[in-house]
Amino acid sequence: MRGVSKCYPVYAQPADRLRQFMMPRLRRMAGAPPRRYYDEYWALRDVSFDVYPGEQLGVVGRNGAGKSTLLQIICGTLTPTTGTVDVSGRVAALLELGAGFNPELTGAENIRLNGSVLGLSSEQLDQRFDSIVAFADIPGFIEQPVKSYSSGMFMRLAFSVAVHVEPDVLVVDEALSVGDEAYQRKCHARIKTLRDRGTTILFVSHSAGHVTEVCDRAVLLDRGRLLCAGSAKDVISRYQKLLYSKAGSDDADPVSDAGDERADGRSDAALPAGTGRPRLDEAFWDEGLAPESTVVYSSRECSIHDAHLQSLAGDRVNVLRPGEEYVYTYRVDFDQPAAGVRFGMMVRSLTGVELAGAVSHPEGKPLEVVASDASVQVRFRFRNLLNPGTYFLNAGVVGLQGEEEKFLVRYMDVAMFRVMRDPEAISTGFANLDVEPSLEFL
Numbered sequence: 001m002r003g004v005s006k007c008y009p010v011y012a013q014p015a016d017r018l019r020q021f022m023m024p025r026l027r028r029m030a031g032a033p034p035r036r037y038y039d040e041y042w043a044l045r046d047v048s049f050d051v052y053p054g055e056q057l058g059v060v061g062r063n064g065a066g067k068s069t070l071l072q073i074i075c076g077t078l079t080p081t082t083g084t085v086d087v088s089g090r091v092a093a094l095l096e097l098g099a100g101f102n103p104e105l106t107g108a109e110n111i112r113l114n115g116s117v118l119g120l121s122s123e124q125l126d127q128r129f130d131s132i133v134a135f136a137d138i139p140g141f142i143e144q145p146v147k148s149y150s151s152g153m154f155m156r157l158a159f160s161v162a163v164h165v166e167p168d169v170l171v172v173d174e175a176l177s178v179g180d181e182a183y184q185r186k187c188h189a190r191i192k193t194l195r196d197r198g199t200t201i202l203f204v205s206h207s208a209g210h211v212t213e214v215c216d217r218a219v220l221l222d223r224g225r226l227l228c229a230g231s232a233k234d235v236i237s238r239y240q241k242l243l244y245s246k247a248g249s250d251d252a253d254p255v256s257d258a259g260d261e262r263a264d265g266r267s268d269a270a271l272p273a274g275t276g277r278p279r280l281d282e283a284f285w286d287e288g289l290a291p292e293s294t295v296v297y298s299s300r301e302c303s304i305h306d307a308h309l310q311s312l313a314g315d316r317v318n319v320l321r322p323g324e325e326y327v328y329t330y331r332v333d334f335d336q337p338a339a340g341v342r343f344g345m346m347v348r349s350l351t352g353v354e355l356a357g358a359v360s361h362p363e364g365k366p367l368e369v370v371a372s373d374a375s376v377q378v379r380f381r382f383r384n385l386l387n388p389g390t391y392f393l394n395a396g397v398v399g400l401q402g403e404e405e406k407f408l409v410r411y412m413d414v415a416m417f418r419v420m421r422d423p424e425a426i427s428t429g430f431a432n433l434d435v436e437p438s439l440e441f442l
């Protein structure tokens with residue numbers, strides 16, 4: 001993208017729009033010089049940067065910085081006033097809720113329409129149709145007109161179509177903040193698959209945490225200008241300075257202007273629902289916390305069952321108090337004898353970052369042999385040092401195959417849990433390091 005600017009006409013009153021349409025022609029016919037009935041608003045000014053194939057680029061900036069305008073220009077749904085954009089390959093975008101969908105048509109009809117607009121042949125559509133419907137997971141609504149959909153259903157369908165067309169470039173604008181955490185996790189997992197296949201991803205987010213987790217590089221826009229481009233970490237640090245800089249300073253407004261960004265860089269979308277004072281006595285089991293992104297790498301040797309968290313009293317829980325002890329447990333049924341066996345666990349963030357893991361035995365001291373037909377109940381007792389947010393659990397069994405240790409079975413995102421908020425807590429980020437701050441006035 002080179003020297004891209006976008007100017008929107010801004011009319012003081014609706015009638016000016018009509019005047020602008022009629023008057024210049026009439027004035028020209030009358031031999032008078034044309035007059036302008038609008039002000040110019042430059043949403044983008046002289047923006048230039050490159051995105052390389054297979055890269056994951058974060059686009060950040062405060063509200064009104066020009067992020068959506070930029071992405072729409074990249075997708076070709078807006079034309080720049082000046083400058084050029086050169087995009088190679090198939091671009092699928094999730095810019096606004098259900099953009100590209102016809103509200104009068106059913107979900108199924110929109111899949112076909114949208115899929116063919118994005119370049120799928122009718123055979124490809126036939127092959128992928130069931131998979132698109134399954135991924136969207138809106139049972140009972142696929143034959144309904146999309147105008148009857150909730151915004152979450154709209155998004156599920158739009159996301160499903162976008163990822164199934166196997167785009168060369170995927171553009172996502174805050175889309176993942178719609179929907180519950182299980183769905184968001186599923187979307188992040190799918191985005192990772194696309195990324196592993198070499199898809200270039202442009203990801204607009206207000207959440208500095210998400211951008212540093214999932215992006216290689218980032219660009220920071222402010223008031224239509226490109227402030228900086230570089231590694232996600234450096235750009236986010238500049239973005240945070242901008243968010244928390246004093247009113248009236250060079251390119252910054254007050255913190256209150258900072259959209260939905262939180263001081264710890266993680267979006268509120270990742271927090272437990274409810275904005276009032278959190279209650280520490282709330283229920284410890286939330287029926288709605290069921291992962292949608294579970295992936296099983298199965299094998300003939302063994303299978304994992306009933307992975308869940310328990311309190312020390314043995315109650316099944318999925319809403320955890322900060323600082324308390326819990327047990328993560330699952331049962332492994334062996335169908336064949338196995339040697340050199342170790343059991344593992346891993347906690348991952350919503351975006352798939354591995355936060356904390358453990359194994360049952362140290363390397364070199366595994367269970368030497370496990371007999372066929374054995375069942376093992378694996379328990380990992382741990383203290384919850386995670387800060388409020390939603391997390392996902394993996395379970396896995398490794399064993400020796402010949403000389404080499406290999407996964408016998410692996411369950412990704414087999415369970416999920418939430419850590420409730422503690423109004424007294426001072427810790428930010430993912431983990432609580434039990435920091436004790438002290439001050440000394442000098």
Ligand SMILES: Nc1ncnc2c1ncn2[C@@H]1O[C@H](COP(=O)(O)OP(=O)(O)OP(=O)(O)O)[C@@H](O)[C@H]1O
Nearest residue numbers: 008009041043061062063064065066067068069070
């Ligand atoms: N059609 C339009 N007509 C006039 N002004 C517009 C139009 N679309 C956007 N703008 C203005 O251009 C600026 C940039 O808008 P844009 O939506 O690109 O920002 P953004 O960074 O995506 O903001 P947000 O984070 O709030 O979504 C804003 O000030 C907005 O009011």
